[in-house]
Amino acid sequence: MDKPVNQKAWFLVLPVVLLVAFSAVIPLMTVVNYSVQDTFGNNEFFWAGLEWFDDLLHSDRFHEALWRQFLFSGIILLLEIPLGIAIALAMPRRGWTVPLCLVTMSLPLLIPWNAVGTIWQVFGRGDIGLLGHTLGQLGVDFNYTSDALDAWIIIVVMDVWHWTSLVVLLCYAGLRSIPDAFYQAARIDGAGRWAVFRYIQLPKMHRVLLIAVLLRFMDSFMIYTEPFVVTGGGPGNSTTFLSIDLVKMAIGQFDLGPAAAMSLVYFLIILLLSWIFYTVMTNAGRDRKARAHAAESIP
Amino acid sequence: MSAADNTLSIGTTAARPRRPLRVKWIVPALYILFLLLPIYWLVLMSLKTNTEITTTFTLWPNELTFANYAVIFNDASWYSGYINSTIYVAINTVISLSVALPAAYAFSRYRFLGDKHLFFWLLTNRMAPPAVFALPFFQLYSAVGLFDTHIAVALAHCLFNVPLAVWILEGFMSGVPKEIDETAYIDGHSFPSFFTRIFIPNIKSGIGVTAFFCFMFSWVELLLARTLTTVNAKPIAATMTRTVSASGIDWGVLAAAGVLTIVPGALVIWFVRNYIAKGFALGRV
């Protein structure tokens, strides 16, 4: 990549900078402002320093929500990424079934999030839902409103239902970019199924997988609407994730100071983790490139 | 070109005879079944009477009824949710694309002071939880008098759509050879004329994909949309909350409202069905 240096390019990015400044920086400043102040109502604020941060970092409520959030994102990534790859590998590559698969698989992605919640809220109910009722008939005591494990199961299954397709579609796009000659060469070289996956398909999916992991991590870490509709964070606090807790605090209890402090910590955690993911996943690729470049420059 | 086509067609027929019975299709088939079952159940419920929903358990309505839909359609304001959602989604898509296009061009073609930091900073906004921004947005837009307007929701959704648009477009633009730019300048095009007449047509598909993603994320997001609206710009979700009354939840109407919120997304997918696979590659494969 030998892009010319041109400072005038700043004029091209200026609109974006201004817009994002308006829609992100100003609100973020408000949050920062709240996070260091306290109020007794009447719009009177006074300086509270880092008290809220101190409270937050020592609060069990925050630790628990954070732990639940990590657990949830971890489960989601462990389930959706391998499942998405497997489905993409098994998808037809040609013929009339291709658009059929693509259309039905994209469907959940375009459903408003509270409708996703509603669908699963109904689907899982023991009295009127297909899933809940069928499980009941089979003798499984499934009740997501009273049992914490059941609540987790339904939320995880719902997220798999909702978002696995994104991973599938990304991987499928990566697989489609592999020319037939690669598969033919692999057969001539006597490569088995695993070798084809490991040395042809996986390398081609590398970039899209990075996107998939990042998007799935960020979005699962920010999840709010769907679990809120299904369980409302319950039973108890068992499915209260960070966003749900935050909204409860900010809008429900109007605890602006603690909510703002939590917002900032929350945001920083996502930033840090996304950055780690990004660096780790691109580093492998960059290493290879750097070495190849070095090799080229040696005659 | 035709040599490539040749190999392509060869692949299809070549693989078939030697492989044993293929059961590979079962995996996507089961997955699609899993995807469609909950939706089927919702559609089914919307066609049943409330008595049937709560008292019996049937896989097909005993008494097919459209009464639930009639309830929604008879409410004079039911469609305002659709219109409001469509308006703010459209405004958001236009804003996102028009600011992201020049920025993505700058990132894909030039190096400038702070470019990498700026790019990462933009992406961080995609990582910002909407919940973090809900309250500040509410206060900000109230302060500037934009509360409960379409433009407020559209601007709020720019928070995550603009970074995404820049990211996707940058990928597509990097795939366009630089020689195109150089040739255009030699031919005497000015930057605006080159950009609009030559460059944009070259990344049509990228723009389409970006628009689709902007639509998708703006359409499905409701936390911010509901926080920033009360009456005039209330999103499509409004129809669903209306089904809860003092006498409990009207399941049939809730299901009908749910089905109606799925329809627009399904229509959009149908129209872009031939571009989905390419689109999800984000120009980065």
Place this chain on the structure above:
Amino acid sequence: MAEIQLRGLAHAYRPNPQGPQDYALKRLDHTWRSGGAYALLGPSGCGKTTLLNIISGLVMPSQGQVLFDGQDVTQLATEKRNIAQVFQFPVIYDTMTVAENLAFPLRNRGLPRAEIEARVRETAAMLDLTATLGDKARGLTADAKQKISLGRGLVRRDVNAILFDEPLTVIDPQLKWQLRTQLKQLHKRFDFTMIYVTHDQTEALSFADQVVVMYEGEVVQMGTPEELFERPAHTFVGYFIGSPGMNVLPAQVEGAVAQVGGQQLQLPRVYRDLPAGARIELGIRPEFVQAGLAEGLAARVERVSDIGRYKVAKLSLGALPLNAVLPEDMQLDGDETRIAFDPAHLHLYVDGRIVSGEGR
């Protein structure tokens, strides 16, 4: 290395071919000598890639058999046929080093580590790849990548044949020449059966001892480059090979007399019983058209262009366009000239195929 025999081979991509138009490859019988260098030449879509893929086992023929050294391999899977193939676009395993790429076919076949290493070194030395053995294959140039593809074939001692599917398409012109020379040397040294698909006549003619010309799913001629030039078996071979291609002139022929472009021409041989209603054409290469004569057929001179060592004159014989190659120092004066055809190289074609006449 093996002798490859094709018996009654035909292929259609549709399941139930109705007529000849459905066949990508029309029935053919053919033998490729062990250790021979063959070029499959023809325009895009003529079936040459299909034929290649049938030999390598990537495509199952609808009819007929493929035999390696007399053994029927038609039903045998690609990996069991011991074939190597180099594709149009370099196929390399991105994440592996050059050495790992070369070792890949051997590792898949479970060879002992020490032997793999020795063979990889030897192959790399043959292809001048020793210096890059430890590098990732991803960043290499296109010609190096094609060498690796070839190396994955050469590293296997037991290959029956190496197939090339337009392997030089993505290579820079000056490197093309180099790579072709290297390939020829390797062939001389190791004597492997080599089948080389191309649509470039220079590539085919300079490379192979036998050139197989294909057209619309059919082998129209197989022969040495000289044979293709001097006696094209099909009008297609005539104008596909040679620059400019052979002149093909519609004519009426009675015995040894032809009417062409409104003039009468005495033929060197007698042609009897030509089928009625068939397309009758005379074929004569521009190299064998003499112009500026005192007598002969009358032709108009349209244009003469100088191409360096010779000139090409565009003439017209009545309404028929005609090319003639003139020596560099020859001038054509005026608009009219008299021309003659070298009788030894004047051929008659019926529906595109050459017909031998009887001596007079």
